Structure formats: C-alpha cells, structure tokens
Amino acid sequence: MRSITIALAIARKDLVSEWRTRELVPALAQFIVLALVIANFGFQIDSRSAPAIAPGVLWLALVFAGLVAFGRAFASEREQATLEAVLLSAAPPAAIFAGKALAAGLLLVLCEAVLLPALALFFGVPMSFGLAVIVLLATVGMAALGCMFAAMVAQLRARELLLPLLTLPLWIPFIVAGGQGVQVAMGAGGSLDQPLGLLLDFDILFVVLTSLAARFVLDD
Amino acid sequence: MSAVVAEGLSHWFGSEPALDAVDLVVERGDHVAVLGENGAGKTTLLRILSTALRPSSGKLEIMGLDALRERRRLRARMGYVSHSPGVYPALTAEENLAFFCDLRGADRSRVPEALDLAGLTQVARRRAGALSRGMQQRLAIARAVLHDPLLLILDEPDASLDAAGADLLAAVMRGRTAVLATHDQALATRLCQRTLTLRKGRVLGPGSRLRIVQ
Numbered sequence: 001m002r003s004i005t006i007a008l009a010i011a012r013k014d015l016v017s018e019w020r021t022r023e024l025v026p027a028l029a030q031f032i033v034l035a036l037v038i039a040n041f042g043f044q045i046d047s048r049s050a051p052a053i054a055p056g057v058l059w060l061a062l063v064f065a066g067l068v069a070f071g072r073a074f075a076s077e078r079e080q081a082t083l084e085a086v087l088l089s090a091a092p093p094a095a096i097f098a099g100k101a102l103a104a105g106l107l108l109v110l111c112e113a114v115l116l117p118a119l120a121l122f123f124g125v126p127m128s129f130g131l132a133v134i135v136l137l138a139t140v141g142m143a144a145l146g147c148m149f150a151a152m153v154a155q156l157r158a159r160e161l162l163l164p165l166l167t168l169p170l171w172i173p174f175i176v177a178g179g180q181g182v183q184v185a186m187g188a189g190g191s192l193d194q195p196l197g198l199l200l201d202f203d204i205l206f207v208v209l210t211s212l213a214a215r216f217v218l219d220d
Numbered sequence: 221m222s223a224v225v226a227e228g229l230s231h232w233f234g235s236e237p238a239l240d241a242v243d244l245v246v247e248r249g250d251h252v253a254v255l256g257e258n259g260a261g262k263t264t265l266l267r268i269l270s271t272a273l274r275p276s277s278g279k280l281e282i283m284g285l286d287a288l289r290e291r292r293r294l295r296a297r298m299g300y301v302s303h304s305p306g307v308y309p310a311l312t313a314e315e316n317l318a319f320f321c322d323l324r325g326a327d328r329s330r331v332p333e334a335l336d337l338a339g340l341t342q343v344a345r346r347r348a349g350a351l352s353r354g355m356q357q358r359l360a361i362a363r364a365v366l367h368d369p370l371l372l373i374l375d376e377p378d379a380s381l382d383a384a385g386a387d388l389l390a391a392v393m394r395g396r397t398a399v400l401a402t403h404d405q406a407l408a409t410r411l412c413q414r415t416l417t418l419r420k421g422r423v424l425g426p427g428s429r430l431r432i433v434q
Contacts, residue, residue, distance in 0.1 A: 002325060009322035017310040020347075081306040084272055085363065089323040090295035219291075 003095035010086075010099025011106070014073070018107060024072055028065045028111045033118055035061040040122045047124065054123040055182040058115065059175050062135070062142075063168070065111050070146030071163050073104040074154035083154070087219055097147060097214035104150075105143030109136065125186045134181035134192070137199040138174040141206045145170050148210040151217045173202050221284050223248045223371055223397040224269065229278035230421075231264050238264040239275070240421040251393055253408035254401040256418035262401040263303075263375055265418065269399055270300040270373040283370060296324070299364030303376040305356035309349025313340050313359050316348050317366060324367045331366075338362035338388060353380040358388060365392050372398040378407055386410065 018024055039057040043049070077083040086096055112135055120127045149166040153159040181195030224246035231239040239261045246252050254262050267273040268280065271291040280287040282294050307316050317331045335341050338358040348356060357380050364372060372393060377400070378385055386407055393400070393411060402408055408415055417424040 005325075006323055009319060013308065013311065013315075013319050016315075017308060020310040080308060081302070081304040082308060084302065085300075085306045085320070085360075086323065088270060088272060088295050088298075088300050089320055090292050091323045092292070 003092050003098070006091045006095040007099040007102060010091075010096060011102040014100065014103035015106065017076075018103075024069060025107055025110055028068060028107070029114045031068070032061050032065055032111055032115045035064070036115075036118050036122045045123060050123045050125055051183070051186045051188060054119055054125045054186060055179050057123070058119055058135075058182060059179055061115055062108075062112070062138075063171060063175065065115075066108055066139075066142050066146055066171075067164055067167065069108045069111070070104050070143065070150045070167070071160070072150075073100045073147050074150045075159070078154045083218075093215040093218040094211045096218060097151065097210065100151075101143045101147040101210075104147055105139055108139055108143065112136075112139065128185050130192050131182060131185035134178055134185060134195060134199065137196065137203060138178040141174050141199070141203040142171055144203075144206045144210040148213060148217055151214075170206075174199065177202065221248070222246060222281075223250065223283055224399070225279075225281045226269070227279045229265070229268060229275045229280060231261075231268065231273065231276045237421050239268070241278070242418075242421075242423055244416060244423075246397060246399060248397055249395075250414060251398045251400065251412040253412035253415045254399060254418060255403075255405065255408060255415055256401075259420075260418040261421040262418055264421075266300075266373050266375040266399065266401050270298065271295055272300070296367070297369055298371040298373060299367070299369035300373045301357075301360050301364045301375065301377045303379045305353070305360040307348040307351075307356050307359050307363075310347060312345050312347055313351065313355075314344040316359060317363055320363050320366055326367045334362040334366050337365070337391060339384070354382055354385065357381055358385070361388060361392055370396060372396050372400075374398060374400040376401050376403065378402055378404055 036057065043053050045053060116127060116132065116135065119125060146167055149163055153162045156162060177195045177198040181192055181199065184190045184192050184195065222245050224244060226242060226244040229239055229242040230237065242265060254265060256262050264273065268275050271287055271294055274288060283297060285294055287294055311319065313335065314331060317334055318328050321328045321331060335344050338361055340355060340358055340362065343351060343355060348359060357377060361377060377389060390411055400412060
C-alpha cells in the first residue's frame, strides 16, 4: 500500500512539474504534428494507400516521441541532483520506478491524444475504440522498458546515443503486435483478439521484469 | 552501542583510491567533523556513511545494522544533506517538503515546523527554483530532518549558507548523532566534539577540538 502511495506521489510530482514548466509535452506534440506533415508530403497518399502507410507513420512518431519522453524522466532528476535524495528517503526502488514510468507514460498518452486525431485528419483513416486500446496497451509496456533503460543510462555521458540503442530492440514486440492491431483497427480485416492478447502478455511480462530489476538499476 | 563503526573502508574510482582503509567510530550523540582539502575523500566517506555509495571494501555498521545489507532500514533513520541542495525547482518550498513526507511516510503536519526551523516560512509558497542558493540549502536541511532522524550526515552543508546558517546547523544537530564534512574549521570547532582529518583518502589521525584550536 505504501509503495502505491509513493508511486502516486512521484507521478504527481512529475506531472505538476511538467504542468508548470511545460518543457516536454508542447515540444512532443509539435514533433508529432511535424512528423505527420512530413509523412503526408513524403508519401503519395490516397484512399487506397493510406491504411497501409498510416500504421507505420503512427509507430514511428510514437517510438521517437517515447524515446524523448522516457529519456527526460530520469535526465531531469540527474540535472536537479534530486535522484539521490529520493533514493535516500528509503522509498522502495520499484515504487520510485513505477511513479516515474506512470508519469512518463501519461505524458506520452497526452501526445497520443494529439497523434491519433492528427493521423485521422492527415491520412483519412478511421478512429476507433480498438485503435486507442491498442496504442494504450503498447504505451504501458514501452513506458516500463523505456524508463528502465532511461534510469540505467541517466548517469552516463553517451545517454542520448545509448537509450535508443538499448530500448528500440526491446520495443520491437510492441511495434509488431501493435502494428498488426492498428492495421486491423484501420479496416485491414482480421480480428483484434490476437494483437490485444499479445500486447497484454508483453505488458505483464515487462512490467514484472522491470519492477524486479528496478532495485539493481536504481540503487546498485 | 556506537552509532557508527567503520573498519577499513576503502573506495576506488577506477584505479584511483578515493578512500584508503578508513576506520571510524562515532558514539551516539557525538558530533564528528570531517576535515580535509578538496579531493581528500570527505564526500566519498560521507556518501558511504549515508549508504548512497557502496565501499569497494571494508565493514560498516550503523546503529547496530550492517550498512551494506540493511540500507533501506538505515535510510529511514538517517538524514543526508549534500553540498548540492537537490530540490525540485518547479515545486514550492512547501511542496518539496510535503513530497518527501509522502516518500518517507511522515505526517505532512511536520512541514510547517520544518519550514519554521529553516527560517523559510515566509517563502513557503515560492517555487524552490526562485529561491537563493542559500535558501535552497536551508530547504535541503529541513528535508533531512522531516522524519526526525537519529543520525545526520552533512556534506559541506555550509557551502552556501549565511552566518545564521551555523545556528540552523546547530539546531538540527542538537540531540542527534552527526557527521559533518566542512572546510570551515571554526564551524567544526563550534559544532563538533571530535574531528577526523583526511588527506588523499587516508586518516591523518584522530584529532580533538583542542588540537584544531592549537
């Protein structure tokens, strides 16, 4: 119970800080819109090609926005020299990690709230509840992995280079299952059950693994 | 039972020894000053005592607990102030302390008391990023005593404090065991009964207040 209180306190602190400084979300939203504009001009999009191209554009925008969002989660603590104070507060590392991942994940969800309508606007693909669920499920697992690697590289000089190198290979399962699900949700035919089940399995696996690894990553 | 018993504490950064076989005993209620030039190993020693850093070798027992194995239990009983305040600039002074109350499971009703102790009541609702460096350091000191710790580890907390800051340090150290690293020998003489002088990671020999004055 105390771990949940601590995780929520950390997430609330990160969200309040972001609300007051507006460092991350406006920049990410701009990045997403720009990525869609470039894709719109870069591809010859018509009503037939849009459902095939849109999922790829969605995941590219989401992956790069995610790298920035999760990278900032621990980079800001390093810049402010606050992580040590948090660790020395005797808070469980798994709770600290969960709070950081929750806040970074919620910030990415805010960006997705810009991304999905913008995708519908630029590519003319249908928005659906299934599409939102697929993207949200992928965000959970991506947040867990992204924050774990962000914590690992936070103290290193080459962190901007290392974070994508470590994170992207492990995000591939989410992109594969999520890409499949998004194509189905955009009307490519087939059932959503398999991608939804896969994403849920990956979420459980990586949330558990990263929670167990949090102590070693943060405190050792 | 002694508050701190360290035997042969050593630490290397790469091939460079930062601390070399340091022995230290701090009795309960004692105030010990750690003196030394820049790079003498003061911060390394204090970070090890605070459990933020694992020593490369040696034994460390704090309040009867193995400091290498019982780190979380010990952290709940100690407060640490580093020379860098490490406060959240976007949160107010009050919110910074309330956040750490939540992390430590302390009652938020302790916040006004801690702000008052640090002389920050007037700026409680000002963002920490807008406070002067000295005020941020006062906030860090208030944060370290929110949970009423038995042991205080203070790493050059006076670096950006004004003259009245020494009174604040005396107030927070009163009734607690404390290890204080400082360059200010006058402050060490005023606040501590014993001193430990480090040079290149080695202890020069246990001193006393008299020895420093002489």
